[in-house]
Amino acid sequence: MRQTFQQWMVLLSALVLLLLPALLCHATPMYSDASSSSNAYPRNPSGTKDFEHYGSPEFRLERDRQPLIGDALDRQFGTHIHYKRVPVLSTEAVPETTVKDALKSYDKVWLVGPPSVGRPDHPRYIGLEHLADGSIRYIAPDEEEIHKHLRNAHSVGSEYGENAQHLMFGRPFAQRQGGLFSPYKMRTWKQVKNSNSMFDVREAELSDLRTHLNRENHLKAYDTVLTELLGFVLDQEGKVLLAELNYIRT
Numbered sequence: 001m002r003q004t005f006q007q008w009m010v011l012l013s014a015l016v017l018l019l020l021p022a023l024l025c026h027a028t029p030m031y032s033d034a035s036s037s038s039n040a041y042p043r044n045p046s047g048t049k050d051f052e053h054y055g056s057p058e059f060r061l062e063r064d065r066q067p068l069i070g071d072a073l074d075r076q077f078g079t080h081i082h083y084k085r086v087p088v089l090s091t092e093a094v095p096e097t098t099v100k101d102a103l104k105s106y107d108k109v110w111l112v113g114p115p116s117v118g119r120p121d122h123p124r125y126i127g128l129e130h131l132a133d134g135s136i137r138y139i140a141p142d143e144e145e146i147h148k149h150l151r152n153a154h155s156v157g158s159e160y161g162e163n164a165q166h167l168m169f170g171r172p173f174a175q176r177q178g179g180l181f182s183p184y185k186m187r188t189w190k191q192v193k194n195s196n197s198m199f200d201v202r203e204a205e206l207s208d209l210r211t212h213l214n215r216e217n218h219l220k221a222y223d224t225v226l227t228e229l230l231g232f233v234l235d236q237e238g239k240v241l242l243a244e245l246n247y248i249r250t
Helices: 002-025 051-055 070-078 096-106 143-160 162-169 189-194 206-216
Strands: 086-090 108-113 123-131 138-141 218-223 228-234 240-244
Touching: 051 108, 051 123, 070 240, 086 096, 086 123, 086 162, 096 108, 096 123, 123 143, 138 240, 143 162, 162 228, 162 240, 189 218, 206 218
Parallel strands: 086 108
Antiparallel strands: 108 123, 123 138, 218 228, 228 240
């Protein structure tokens, strides 16, 4: 009986050793990709570099590299979370060329990398700034502040959908201009609720939502999942504010 038990234990140990690699491959990482707007970004795609690469002399920005403008800038960075009007890019999710495009187009970029050994539950952050002489200056961001900003962005995306997250935390809108003789006046939530146009916030094209919000300075949208009427407005700095409109009296 004892010999049979020992044989079963040997077989069980062998089975665990066989299954262990597969279990590790499907294990959940200890931290989430803080900069990605959704799960659409693949981990470690072609062309990615280690976080440490961007702090080494090997990383250089070509002098003849051209900045992205207009639609090209929207396509490249419209769905990336921005912090202080600059994109936050995961070194595990975007190739080096995307980092260079951001640095050339914005003159600055925030990078987020995997945790260090000493802090396994906290991603690493660094800022790069492209100076006029072509050199790169390194910036130590307020890690708690940027981490909180990214959590807030993902919270909006989880509750109201990716389009809402992209509107509020994606590529920033320009500062608003008032009239010739009057300053800019932000729309009230009552005005937003009474507006004629309305979009499906989850199904509409992000480009259509951005165009309307940029043109009208406000946007009314319906969330079919939460059955909630949502309002978006631009303040004078171009920041997007969000409110649930069901309780706003007209």
